[in-house]
Structures are given as C-alpha cells and as structure tokens.
Amino acid sequence: MPNGNFCQLVKLHVVVGEQVASLTVENVTCPDEQVKKVDHIDVVVRDLEASPVFTSPMAGESIGPMDTVHFYDPTYTRPSLLRRIVVTGTIHKQVYYVNKHDDVRHMPEDIPFTRTINFTPPIPVLNPNNVEIDFRNVDIDLSADLMGRNKIRQIATVSFLLKVMETRQIWAVICTPPDPDNGPVLGIEEETFEEWIGDCPAFWDCINVSPSPDGRTGLAAALGTCTTLPASLVRTVPGIVAGTTYELGFWARSIKVSAQVCEFTLVAQQMFLDAAGNVLTTAEQTITSNQLNDTYRQFRFTGTAPEGTNSVMISFVFTPQPWNGCSALIDDVTYGPVL
Structure with a gap:
C-alpha cells in the first residue's frame, strides 16, 4: 500500500x-x-x-x-x-x-x-x-x-x-512503523463497505445509514434509510502530516425508495483537526441530487493539511428536503496523500 x-x-x-x-x-x-x-x-x-x-x-x-x-x-x-x-x-x-x-x-x-x-x-x-x-x-x-x-x-x-x-471477520488496518524522515502517513486504501456492525460500517460512525445490496461490487452505504431525515457517515483518520495534500475519492449514486422525487444534497468533507480535536480547516465538495442517477459516478477532491494538523475527519452528510424520496449510495472510498 x-x-x-x-x-x-x-x-x-x-x-x-x-x-x-x-x-x-x-x-x-x-x-x-x-x-x-x-x-x-x-x-x-x-x-x-x-x-x-x-x-x-x-x-x-x-x-x-x-x-x-x-x-x-x-x-x-x-x-x-x-x-x-x-x-x-x-x-x-x-x-x-x-x-x-x-x-x-x-x-x-x-x-x-x-x-x-x-x-x-x-x-x-x-x-x-x-x-x-x-x-x-x-x-x-x-x-x-x-x-x-x-x-x-x-x-x-x-x-x-x-x-x-x-x-x-473484519478487515483491520495494520500500521507499520513510521518513517523517521517523513513521519507517519495513514489513509484509506479502499473502503468497500463489506463489513458492518449493526447498521454502521466497521470503523465508521453513522446516523440514518444502512447496508445496501446495490453497491458497485457487493454492498454500499445507503445514506438516508429514512429519506426525509438527515444522515451522516463519519470516520477519523490519524497520523495526517501538515503541509501534505490529500485526496478523497468515492463513488456515488442515488436510489429511489418511494414514489416521491429525489431532492437532497450530499456534502463530502475533509476536516483537518489538531491534537485537541479542534477543526483547523475544511475542504469539501457539494453534490446535488440532480448530479446523481441510478449509475455510479466517481468524485475526487483534495485538501491540504495546515500547520498543526494531527488527524482528519472524513464525512459524508446527506440533507434531504421534506418531500425527498431517494437515498444516496456511497461505495469504494479512498483517501491518501497526493503523490
């Protein structure tokens, strides 16, 4: 890796x-x-x-x-x-x-x-x-x-x-000793959402999320199990190096749950945190339901860790309108430094 x-x-x-x-x-x-x-x-x-x-x-x-x-x-x-x-x-x-x-x-x-x-x-x-x-x-x-x-x-x-x-059986990230010259660099090689604990993927925290069989391969994370309520999928990655540019990549699509129209926003974020857990800066990408359909689409965006960064919080936030009838599916998430 x-x-x-x-x-x-x-x-x-x-x-x-x-x-x-x-x-x-x-x-x-x-x-x-x-x-x-x-x-x-x-x-x-x-x-x-x-x-x-x-x-x-x-x-x-x-x-x-x-x-x-x-x-x-x-x-x-x-x-x-x-x-x-x-x-x-x-x-x-x-x-x-x-x-x-x-x-x-x-x-x-x-x-x-x-x-x-x-x-x-x-x-x-x-x-x-x-x-x-x-x-x-x-x-x-x-x-x-x-x-x-x-x-x-x-x-x-x-x-x-x-x-x-x-x-x-859960896939765990095994950390190798840090390079004393370059410092530790951690990330997510590929999160395919195949391991779940209840209604939340292993290693993630979530609200209003459930496993969906409509993944690119296997399962996907469905944000908006109840389509009219907000949803979030969050994971903290330690060992982020200040001054390094990181890229968050993921695949997303929408899926209709009821007869109502699709009307939601999906915000992907990289929130860089200091050692005390305070947010230093945020990089994000906003996706509307008009940009998604029943075919997966890949998204990528970068963020640079500022001075004092200790970790990063990766999040996907689903915000529906009261009449929304669709969920957003997330699959194949990657996160790491831009080489």
Whole structure:
C-alpha cells in the first residue's frame, strides 16, 4: 500500500446486544415428616442454557439448537433478527428444616425451569451460526414459607445479564512503523463497505445509514434509510502530516425508495483537526441530487493539511428536503496523500 499500511482480516467477538433479565420459579416442597419451621435453604443456579429464536426476511421463524455457548445451524447463512431466547436451567437447593422433634433435617431438590426472554427491539446479526449468548452477573433470591404441616412454598427469582456476541471477520488496518524522515502517513486504501456492525460500517460512525445490496461490487452505504431525515457517515483518520495534500475519492449514486422525487444534497468533507480535536480547516465538495442517477459516478477532491494538523475527519452528510424520496449510495472510498 502506498501509505505504508496493509489490511489484515481479523476475527473478533463483537457485542451486538445485551439485556438485563429475570425470571421467577415457584414450587412446593413436601418433606416426609412434619415441619415446625424452615431453618435455611442453600440455593444455586446450574446448567443455564439458551436456545435462540431468529427470524429472517427470507424465511419463517426458526429455533436454533440449544447450547450454552454456540449455536450451529447450517440453515442460518443470511442476516437475521434475534427476537428472543428460550432460557433453561436448574435451581439446585439444599432445604434445611426443623421437624417436630426439634431436629434439623435436610433434603436436596432440583427444580428445572424454562422461560422465554424477548428482545425489544430485535437484535440484528449477520450470521446466526456465529452467535454466542453469555450469562453474566447471575444471582438468585429465594423466599420460603410453611403451608400446613409438611409443605414448604418457595419462590425463587433468578436475575442475570444476557450478553449477545457475534464472531465477525473484519478487515483491520495494520500500521507499520513510521518513517523517521517523513513521519507517519495513514489513509484509506479502499473502503468497500463489506463489513458492518449493526447498521454502521466497521470503523465508521453513522446516523440514518444502512447496508445496501446495490453497491458497485457487493454492498454500499445507503445514506438516508429514512429519506426525509438527515444522515451522516463519519470516520477519523490519524497520523495526517501538515503541509501534505490529500485526496478523497468515492463513488456515488442515488436510489429511489418511494414514489416521491429525489431532492437532497450530499456534502463530502475533509476536516483537518489538531491534537485537541479542534477543526483547523475544511475542504469539501457539494453534490446535488440532480448530479446523481441510478449509475455510479466517481468524485475526487483534495485538501491540504495546515500547520498543526494531527488527524482528519472524513464525512459524508446527506440533507434531504421534506418531500425527498431517494437515498444516496456511497461505495469504494479512498483517501491518501497526493503523490
């Protein structure tokens, strides 16, 4: 790569959602002898497992195989929504009570349970085969009281944090040591928007953006998922060298979402920042919806980093009219010094 970096495909555990949940399990224990009082009950939760329920735009609702950690189902190969999980487990108890002779007795019992936990809103995942569900901060609260002479009613409340993780392959920029003579020069060799975290491309921050299958090759970033609301796609690139001229290149087109006309502006910007994050200067290019159609068009413009520059913020800002019915697609972004 001309900027001294290279891309490496890495595999990461990405947290795609989490939810605090609780469930209540009630049961009645009947010792074989008369009970004067409950002394105490030792309780622990064992064998927590989860079975996910996914839905797909192309298929009906399905339940994945039950597994504590991994869920492997070869039918799941498309992006899906995790709507709920079925939690199973066992409440293991050691019940200590006082009988009519004032002797402390004890009896063990295991109470299995099954409960459904819903996710609102559903959690989007790229591939359900790679989803892991982890139980964190598991706690149990138990209350007990006597019912008659030999019945002990118990109410157990189990609480936990559900953490949903997905193993994803992401292209990461690997930085080589800086040249001591020329300093570090970083950039974006080619951003094709093939790796997404939810509705945002990896390494980018975004508002009102979603993946589109209408890319030049593969996916594109659609600005204006809701066509009447503003959208933005932003990424900060470190290691910019003062006095160097940089070029931002990208391909763009419009795509009609509703029957309304296309009426928006798309502004591409290079905002040069100092070490404190203050904007020193901005280079930008404004594109109107009249300049775009259903065919991709390439745009390029340059900006020179002023003295004191530490990094650059690259942004694409989509501003629609209230009656706009189109989105703007961005693909194949490049950024680097003009050689």
